[in-house]
Amino acid sequence: MTSSALITAIFALTVASHAFALSPISPTYPGQMKDVRFGVSPTKAVAVRWNPEKDEAPLSVRGAIREARIALKKLIPHGVEHFACYDVAIEGAGDSWYYVVRFLSMHASHSKKLDRGIYPAIIPFIVYADGSVEMPFEQKEPIQPAQPTPGS
Structure with a gap:
């Protein structure tokens, strides 16, 4: 048996023996404020189903931003006026x-x-189509901070 075939066989056996433990990976969207690192991940089953190829979104972008800003005010009760929405993505x-x-x-x-x-401070939120919001959590493991703004 060649070394390439042996590596392939070992890999196949390893994957087969651990296949029961594999599960979908939930993305974590990072954020930061001062020395605190945040993350947010989708954790709930989506209550409102939507097919973007067939229907309009059940919640508008404006509605999603509104719900996220309400959650931001709960997370940061003072100084929230210094935050601007800079990114909205549909995932x-x-x-x-x-x-x-x-x-x-x-x-x-x-x-x-x-x-x-x-x-900069970056605070991410997940907003579901029913308007519910996933709050960010503090990450225990350090993540790579966003790049600094040059010359600032």
Whole structure:
């Protein structure tokens, strides 16, 4: 048996022996504020089904931003006016879709300034088609921060 065939056989046996443990990977959308790292992942079954090829979205982009901003005010009760929505994406597959809404602040009370520049505060939320919001959680493991803004 060649080394290539042996590696292929070992890989196939490893995958077969662990196949029962494999599950779909849920994406985590990162964020940060000062020294705190955030993440948000879809965790609930989608209550409202939607096929983007056949129907209009049951929740508008504007509605998703509105619901995410309400959640942002709960998370950050003071200084929320310094955050602007800078990114909205529709994520999902099949008939299970959701919005990922990210807010950004360069304000000194939320961002982190280092010699290399300013690391903005970025807070992500998931908004489901029924208007419910997935709140970000604090990540225990450090993640790579967003790139600083040059010259700031």
